[in-house]
Amino acid sequence: MLKQPPGEPLSVVGAGRYHDEFVREDGAWRFEERVSVFDLSGDVGGFLRQAPRRQPSLALRGPSAAELRPLPPPPDAADAIETLIYTYAERIDLADFEGVGALFAHGPFVGETEDGGSYALRGEALAKGLRGAVQLYEGNPRTKHVTTNVAVEADEAAGTGLARSYFVVLQQTPALPLQPIINGRYHDRFERVEGAWRFAERRVYTDHAGDLSAHLRGGGGERA
Template identity: 45%
Template sequence: MESTYAAIARLVYTYAERLDSGDLAGMAGLFSKATLRTSGPAGIVTFTGSDEVHNAFANSVRRFEDGTPSTKHVTTNLIVDEDREAGTATGRAYFTVLQARPELALQVVAAGSYRDMFVLDADGWRFADRLIRIELAGDLSRHLSVALPTS
């Protein structure tokens, strides 16, 4: 049986893998019973369920001829705290987004943190909520089709 930490790490890393492969439907499916929130200068925006999450990413993440965003999300410093009796856990991690294109040298385009809540149900651990905080932004012009607010 997989440990709680391993199961949650698998979930966290699956998010990055699906996003980087351009599988927005698969990534959004991780939030079928969850919320995904983004924090920025204008406040927190909340997306509920896989349809809203999919639409938000489909309308903001650039994908290229191969269907991918040409990115690698590197997730580090994962810390998981489990409440075994409640069947819940919280997690926090850092992320760094790398991007390269034929016309763009490999570079860091964003870095920030995730704050996650997880629930254990009959199918295993799943997201209940994810808060994404972009704390450092580089040149996102080839990654996002929308501009991040600056104030």
């Protein structure tokens, strides 16, 4: 959530998740339930009439990665590819590094290092790298990976796909006010094997980096 009171700069005041259920009646879909999980909270004064005055909880709120019910892949190729893109963001923000490794079990995750180099990891090696690089606060990275501008090109006949998207990572800790810490682009390749779409490769391009000291050990290193 963003806010801009008169005469003040635009700022981030919160970030979280929606867990929704839907039903179809008489051919029309409607909401059955929405659960809002408020993960990160900034200065909500001027946004909420009775703003909570407490230190943010460090523990994860809402269902953990293990408690989430897997969603069946959509039949449409572009929708299935978008689901994979958003699943990465969900898993890494829930500190489900094994789940991230599983997404890239068959193709590398290619990222940048602080010194301008690059790395390519997949599967368990990627999960191990994330466990060693990402700082946790009571098991919670306190991040929100927001993915936008998703453009998908899928070749149903060949069983291949490409996607490009933007990302921005927000973080909040007791010592770090809620703020963007890094943004960039994902360039992804996908393949369909035995009817299921999966990542064939992800390349991460960092456009702007802010304060990563509370996110990555050493303040930089391997950026995800």
